[in-house]
Amino acid sequence: MAEQVPFGDIGLASNPEPRCPCVLLLDTSGSMAEIVRDAGQDLGQTRQVDGQTYRVVSGGVTRIDEVNEGLKAYQADLNGDSLAAQRVEVSVITFGGTVQTVCPFVTAAQFTPPTLVASGETPMGAAILQAIKAVTERKKLYKQNGLHYYRPWIFFVTDGAPDRDDAWPMAAAKVHEGEEKKQFAFFAVGVEGANFDILRQICSPKRVPLKLKGYSFREMFQWLSQSQRSVSHSNPGQEDQVKLTPPTGWASL
Amino acid sequence: MTPPRLTDANGRPFPLDRLLGSGGEGDVYALLNDPNRVAKVYNDRHQPDTQKVEKLTALIALANPQLLTVAAWPTELLLHANTRRVVGFVMPRLVGYQEIWQLYNPAERLKAFPRAGWTFQVRAAANLAAAFDEVHKAGCLVADVNMKNAQVSAQALVRLIDCDSFQVRANGKQYLCEVGVEHYTPPELQGKHFRSVVRTENHDRFGLAVLIFQLLFVGRHPYQGVYEGAGDPGFVQLITEFRFAQGPMAHSWGMAPPPHTPTFEDIPPEVGTLFRRAFERGSESGTRPRPGEWLPVLRQLEQSSVECAADPGHRYWRGAKGCVWCRLAAKGGPEYFFGVAPGIGTFTVDDAKLQEVLRRLATLRPTEFRYDRNRFAPQVPPEPEPLTDVLEEHQNITLVLGIATAFCILAMPLGFIRKFFFVIALLGSIIFGIWFWILLSRSPRRRELRRRRRARTHAVQDLEVIEGEWDRCVHAYLRHHAELSRWVHRRIDECRGLAVTFQAELKRLTENAEAIARQRHLRFHLLTDAEIPNIGGSRKRILASFNVITAADVEWDKIHQIKGFGDALTRNLMTWKAAVLATFRFDPAAAISPGEQKATVVRFRAQQQQFLTELDRGLIELESLEPACRAKLQMLVPDLKTAIAALEQAEADLRLLRRGE
Numbered sequence: 001m002a003e004q005v006p007f008g009d010i011g012l013a014s015n016p017e018p019r020c021p022c023v024l025l026l027d028t029s030g031s032m033a034e035i036v037r038d039a040g041q042d043l044g045q046t047r048q049v050d051g052q053t054y055r056v057v058s059g060g061v062t063r064i065d066e067v068n069e070g071l072k073a074y075q076a077d078l079n080g081d082s083l084a085a086q087r088v089e090v091s092v093i094t095f096g097g098t099v100q101t102v103c104p105f106v107t108a109a110q111f112t113p114p115t116l117v118a119s120g121e122t123p124m125g126a127a128i129l130q131a132i133k134a135v136t137e138r139k140k141l142y143k144q145n146g147l148h149y150y151r152p153w154i155f156f157v158t159d160g161a162p163d164r165d166d167a168w169p170m171a172a173a174k175v176h177e178g179e180e181k182k183q184f185a186f187f188a189v190g191v192e193g194a195n196f197d198i199l200r201q202i203c204s205p206k207r208v209p210l211k212l213k214g215y216s217f218r219e220m221f222q223w224l225s226q227s228q229r230s231v232s233h234s235n236p237g238q239e240d241q242v243k244l245t246p247p248t249g250w251a252s253l
Numbered sequence: 254m255t256p257p258r259l260t261d262a263n264g265r266p267f268p269l270d271r272l273l274g275s276g277g278e279g280d281v282y283a284l285l286n287d288p289n290r291v292a293k294v295y296n297d298r299h300q301p302d303t304q305k306v307e308k309l310t311a312l313i314a315l316a317n318p319q320l321l322t323v324a325a326w327p328t329e330l331l332l333h334a335n336t337r338r339v340v341g342f343v344m345p346r347l348v349g350y351q352e353i354w355q356l357y358n359p360a361e362r363l364k365a366f367p368r369a370g371w372t373f374q375v376r377a378a379a380n381l382a383a384a385f386d387e388v389h390k391a392g393c394l395v396a397d398v399n400m401k402n403a404q405v406s407a408q409a410l411v412r413l414i415d416c417d418s419f420q421v422r423a424n425g426k427q428y429l430c431e432v433g434v435e436h437y438t439p440p441e442l443q444g445k446h447f448r449s450v451v452r453t454e455n456h457d458r459f460g461l462a463v464l465i466f467q468l469l470f471v472g473r474h475p476y477q478g479v480y481e482g483a484g485d486p487g488f489v490q491l492i493t494e495f496r497f498a499q500g501p502m503a504h505s506w507g508m509a510p511p512p513h514t515p516t517f518e519d520i521p522p523e524v525g526t527l528f529r530r531a532f533e534r535g536s537e538s539g540t541r542p543r544p545g546e547w548l549p550v551l552r553q554l555e556q557s558s559v560e561c562a563a564d565p566g567h568r569y570w571r572g573a574k575g576c577v578w579c580r581l582a583a584k585g586g587p588e589y590f591f592g593v594a595p596g597i598g599t600f601t602v603d604d605a606k607l608q609e610v611l612r613r614l615a616t617l618r619p620t621e622f623r624y625d626r627n628r629f630a631p632q633v634p635p636e637p638e639p640l641t642d643v644l645e646e647h648q649n650i651t652l653v654l655g656i657a658t659a660f661c662i663l664a665m666p667l668g669f670i671r672k673f674f675f676v677i678a679l680l681g682s683i684i685f686g687i688w689f690w691i692l693l694s695r696s697p698r699r700r701e702l703r704r705r706r707r708a709r710t711h712a713v714q715d716l717e718v719i720e721g722e723w724d725r726c727v728h729a730y731l732r733h734h735a736e737l738s739r740w741v742h743r744r745i746d747e748c749r750g751l752a753v754t755f756q757a758e759l760k761r762l763t764e765n766a767e768a769i770a771r772q773r774h775l776r777f778h779l780l781t782d783a784e785i786p787n788i789g790g791s792r793k794r795i796l797a798s799f800n801v802i803t804a805a806d807v808e809w810d811k812i813h814q815i816k817g818f819g820d821a822l823t824r825n826l827m828t829w830k831a832a833v834l835a836t837f838r839f840d841p842a843a844a845i846s847p848g849e850q851k852a853t854v855v856r857f858r859a860q861q862q863q864f865l866t867e868l869d870r871g872l873i874e875l876e877s878l879e880p881a882c883r884a885k886l887q888m889l890v891p892d893l894k895t896a897i898a899a900l901e902q903a904e905a906d907l908r909l910l911r912r913g914e
Binding site for chain 2: 013014015016017018082083086109143144145146147148
């Protein structure tokens with residue numbers, strides 16, 4: 001088969017800015033459909049989702065709704081800074097039942113926030129491996145096009161534990177190796193209900209998992225866009241020296 | 254936020270107007286009654302210390318009319334009215350200037366400088382050099398050269414900003430610049446701490462050369478290229494190792510220009526020489542071109558540029574081999590200067606090119622590679638392996654014994670005459686029979702038959718393996734061919750579909766524009782100016798206190814909630830809003846801004862170009878399938894011939910043996 005070049009090849013050439021790639025690796029398993037506020041009437045039914053029993057209610061705002069809102073704010077904030085909009089590249093990969101690349105890498109200027117839907121189990125390990133692969137391939141493309149790049153970010157958000165037989169131990173090994181070789185920075189955020197024991201094993205000891213305060217996804221994404229804006233204005237290779245604002249508004253260690 | 258109360262250096266009150274913007278270090282305010290200057294006031298975290306105040310004082314002392322036309326140079330100190338401490342300064346105001354990266358980045362340029370062609374950038378480069386020249390003449394250095402602190406106007410005029418961070422020499426003292434951006438920091442300073450580094454003009458010249466390079470080379474950085482060596486060096490390392498990606502020597506240090514960009518062939522040799530002096534090893538010893546050296550060379554380049562015959566928006570150096578922008582686009586690169594010439598253009602699918610693809614595809618019908626065993630059979634039929642004499646002899650003895658056994662069995666009825674004959678015949682038939690049976694079962698002929706049969710079976714199997722391989726090759730080829738053909742057709746459909754997507758995109762933009770225009774129209778209609786039944790001045794004041802000020806703010810739920818506004822009054826307001834809306838006129842033709850439409854057109858053209866490039870690659874691969882398969886099959890031919898010859902031999906051998914039966 002002819003080697004297929006993803007669209008953006010020409011986009012890569014017409015935008016000479018050094019790139020700041022970021023994979024948003026988001027949990028869309030069934031538990032993300034849990035209602036967090038404004039719940040309506042209890043319909044008196046229960047349902048088994050993602051290993052837990054839930055009561056069914058009408059209306060309400062779910063975790064995934066909050067994530068979708070957060071994504072919109074994230075996109076808007078990045079585009080408020082025209083240099084960051086040309087430098088930050090976003091890809092969205094979700095895992096809920098299956099691992100899906102909802103949005104391949106595009107510059108923030110071209111990014112349209114998707115509307116995610118929650119369902120299915122939590123194939124965490126496979127998702128992490130796919131994110132690492134996406135980052136590796138993107139870097140290859142940058143090199144072919146003679147573009148410079150900042151260390152890629154993988155921003156991993158979950159509210160659960162990996163499925164049984166999940167490849168998370170292998171993913172953890174790859175995360176440790178990648179962090180060690182400075183191939184990417186892996187940030188993990190656990191939402192209420194996440195298995196922090198496993199998250200700690202996945203993360204590099206240098207970057208411990210953060211615990212989301214309540215469901216402040218919007219604040220989390222705002223922090224992310226602000227951090228990426230400051231990184232994208234810093235010097236490639238020196239991102240470590242950029243002081244990221246502490247994530248105190250929305251997370252605890 | 255109310256502006257702080259300030260005084261000038263002589264203690265006279267210095268009133269500020271509104272806040273214009275905020276940066277990392279402080280805020281910038283407009284001045285009352287002075288549209289040409291602004292005030293920068295440091296925030297609490299960056300209050301100037303004694304050093305900084307001395308530096309500002311020195312800068313102000315250096316100010317002259319030339320500097321004021323090329324930089325936002327400080328002209329006056331500002332003091333806090335109460336503490337009498339220096340908290341800021343006055344500088345010229347820049348209106349309509351944009352950051353220089355918005356000009357050299359082709360994607361951003363389409364929005365920020367939609368009419369700027371290549372010569373506009375050459376002019377900006379020369380003006381930038383002139384600005385640096387003035388700063389250097391004053392004994393100062395820009396020091397923190399970067400993509401944002403040079404700004405460009407719509408006339409390609411360049412102004413330097415952030416002058417308070419310049420490196421200044423005054424009264425025998427050096428006031429350093431403590432920051433820097435790696436892209437614009439020369440190799441010899443990479444990794445150094447700027448707090449303690451006294452920079453030289455040669456360092457500043459590096460930053461200048463990088464910006465000029467970016468303006469001339471579609472935004473690429475001089476050390477941004479394809480690295481051909483081992484490992485994966487980061488950007489800082491490439492700079493530190495002087496790996497300049499352009500010029501005749503680049504290959505010797507393992508670099509090649511990035512794809513889809515101009516090269517040294519597209520600029521005059523004098524300009525190339527200056528770049529080499531700026532970026533190649535040895536430049537650290539002070540040989541980088543002075544700002545004044547760039548000026549004549551860049552002016553000459555601007556004058557010697559010509560317009561492309563195909564697109565008046567393309568301008569290029571007369572000495573190049575044809576239009577560089579047409580060449581890059583033709584080779585699958587971006588259309589860097591599309592639509593720079595007046596006329597926005599629209600997007601149409603290039604059906605002629607797609608037809609061409611289809612024509613090429615039609616010539617690429619799959620070859621069947623039909624297999625015919627006879628084609629590979631030996632021309633002369635094989636000579637069968639002769640039978641040995643032992644076979645004959647053995648056959649004769651067996652025959653005799655067979656006859657003897659039969660004779661003895663036939664002789665048994667003689668037992669009716671005498672019992673003795675029966676015993677003899679029985680014994681004879683048993684002895685001869687066993688002997689006959691032994692000879693028969695151990696017959697060399699049978700053994701030979703088995704051997705030859707086995708040989709044939711093996712030959713058949715060997716041949717089947719090779720023929721299987723042949724079939725697999727042909728099948729893989731046909732499958733591959735079919736897949737690729739299907740892919741090409743799909744891509745063509747997608748490419749044609751771009752026309753529809755484009756129209757949808759324009760419609761979306763128009764709709765957005767309409768919504769925005771409608772909202773603006775509503776906002777122009779103030780409640781205070783309107784005559785609405787039963788809504789007098791006091792009711793209007795109540796509404797204003799609920800932030801209902803224009804027609805845009807009038808909404809049923811919002812009004813109805815306000816105490817004292819029942820159905821009747823709310824309805825009156827809604828009627829007024831409807832009347833305002835009725836006067837709204839929208840012109841879809843003028844809805845989308847030229848910049849927006851152009852950006853959309855460029856995006857779609859780029860996507861189409863991408864598809865065409867992919868289609869071309871797909872066809873090239875399709876063309877290569879047939880010869881590749883043919884070559885693979887050719888490799889099988891010697892083995893095939895050997896196997897067929899072996900089979901024919903085995904069959905001939907077997908036939909010879911059977912003929913004797």
